[in-house]
Amino acid sequence: MLNKLIEIVLEAGKLFEEGFNAVKEVHHKGTVDLVTQFDVAVENLLKERIADALPAFTIIGEESSDEHQRADRAIYIDPIDGTTNFIHKIPLCAISIGVWEDGVPVAGIVYNPVLNELFSAGRGEGAFCNGKKIVVSETADLQQSLLATGFPYTKVEMGRDFRWVLETMENLLPHTQDIRRLGAASIDLSYVANGIFDGFYECNLKPWDVAAGILLVEEAGGKVSNHRGEPYRLGDPVIVATNGRNHEALVEKLADYEEA
Missing domain, CATH: 3.40.190.80 (D-Maltodextrin-Binding Protein; domain 2)
Incomplete structure (x- = not known):
């Protein structure tokens, strides 16, 4: 599952990176909550590919789903987390995909195409950045x-x-x-x-x-x-x-x- 999702996210990352450098159509979902045509396009691509690969899961996306929607087997998609950064060309923005089963996370991917950082984790398998195992800091104070x-x-x-x-x-x-x-x-x-x-x-x-x-x-x-x-x-x-x-x-x- 995780490897297939990484393949899909890398594909979506090309569209994400294209949008980062492009002129954007900016719309307001709220007073300061913004969305662009690339948020929608990236989410649509992800939903289409993931639905084909993992049909048993309910896909819940920021731009197309009710935030209160729940499912026993769900995939939560944020096509561009940090849209304000994305709009202002601040390279701190990412695609986020979390897979949950029965209220527990089982797979997660956060991909920043601009900085080429791909974080991934599978339950019981450790966490990785660009394929290299990562661990939390040791600071106790x-x-x-x-x-x-x-x-x-x-x-x-x-x-x-x-x-x-x-x-x-x-x-x-x-x-x-x-x-x-x-x-x-x-x-x-x-x-x-x-x-x-x-x-x-x-x-x-x-x-x-x-x-x-x-x-x-x-x-x-x-x-x-x-x-x-x-x-x-x-x-x-x-x-x-x-x-x-x-x-x-x-x-x-x-x-x-x-x-x-």
Whole structure:
């Protein structure tokens, strides 16, 4: 399964890279949530190829599916994670494909054609970048940890998500080495798996944002939970992914989402 999906993703990557360098038609799904013709074209190509290769799975794509759709055997597709970066020609954007069965991730691929980084994982088989095995970092001290985060589109409403982001940043920033914001959750998770980041947290992500990256982190030896330290389930309001050594310390500094 994984090798076939990699073959499909590499094909879609050619269209992705063409779009990265092209003039784009930009449309608004929300106030600051953007989509281009290449998001749709890449997703359509992926859905067509994957449906032929794995007909027993339900394909759930960002540009064509209900975010609350669920299936026992599902493939979650984000054709261009980091669309804003893609539009502005910032080379931090990726195709993300996560395969889940009975609520458990079994295969994941995150591919950035621009930087030629292909992350892949199969359950029980380890995590890889361009075919080379990767592992999480060994940093145990939160103060020495380089973290990644993101800001949800709902920030424009200045409601609970906005307050949670600000309160968490205030609680956390003085107690870390620093915090980065790359603009693509799938890449953030891949970089945790690859030992570049020591941890990652964000609120209000969709299943296709994290479905692949979760397995990458776990197969690289890391840990993924919600903001209470419980096992993460697709749809939880907050995701926390770390090398496992600094996980509890990071969770303790997060604001209470329910009361934000």
